[in-house]
Amino acid sequence: IAKGQWDIKLFNNLYTQNESTFASEDGIRQNFFTSTLEAFTGVSDTKRVNLGAIVEYRANGRDFVLQNGTTERRTTSGVTSIAPAIKVVPFKKAGNFSILSAFSIPLVSQEVDDNGVFLDQDGFTWQNRFFYDYTFPGKKNGRFFSEINSEYNFGKDAERNANGITVDGSFANNSLRVTPGIFLSYFPSSKFTILGLAQHTELIDLGNEFSQNFTALGGGVKYQLTKELNIEGLYTNFVRGRDTGLGETFNIGLRAVF
DSSP: OOBTOEEEEEEEEEEEESOBSSTTTTTOOEEEEEEEEEEEEEOSTTSOEEEEEEEEEEEEEEEEEOTTSOEEEEEEEEEEEEEEEEEEOOOTTOTTEEEEEEEEEEOOSOSBOTTSOBOOOOSEEEEEEEEEEEEOSSSOOEEEEEEEEEEEEESSBOEEOTTSOEEESBTTSSEEEEEEEEEEEEOSSSSEEEEEEEEEEEEEESSSSOOEEEEEEEEEEEEEOSSSEEEEEEEEEEEEEESSBOOEEEEEEEEEEO
16 A cells, blocks of 8 residues: 555454364364454555554353253453564565565463463464465456465463463464465456455474364455445355364454555
8 A cells, every 4th residue: 555545454253163173172162253453554655565563352252061061151352462564565566466474462361261261372473474466367357366374483382280271371382383375256346356265274383292284165255335445254164174173264354445
């Protein structure tokens, strides 16, 4: 975006599961809601550098089976991280390639509360996302978009109490998360977009003795409400994974550029 312009996005994600590759969690309903607010402003005359910040709020809950056989729902919530960020188009002649780099600072004291409900990672994350898009020739009613997201997680190793609850550090510290994704978009009109997507996430152990992976497929729509504002809806399904949940996500977002 141009110098002095603003790009603000609110994206809400609800992940829900009752199926898991962890035997102790299979059949247990768990919900993880994340609301992400991104705000960027242009700072260069060439439109190639944007500065901003990313803030995340989470509200999570899960069912616990009590000794008498009844089920109890426990929840936790709060603003969990803030990340200063920069977006750049590194090459003048390649405007369809860009990079977002952000440094996430945790605002939680422990990733699992005293009731055993996970809130968010208690560790620092250096995130780098690489974007590339290609508009198909002809009537320009189709576009290929790709992304590779890398997240290096670091901080204290996870420390657990006698009940197995993490009281310091994070399960993901000392690991690298890599998420490639592809998106295919079709534009029935100048205001309407239909898209399909495929993403894979690999959490690579760099010393924390935990790794996982999963693959998600999905689709969605976008609509340009006004010249400045658009809305999007998205659904994904976790079709496979190792050491992870096998759930689905429901997403809705608003984005304003002015």
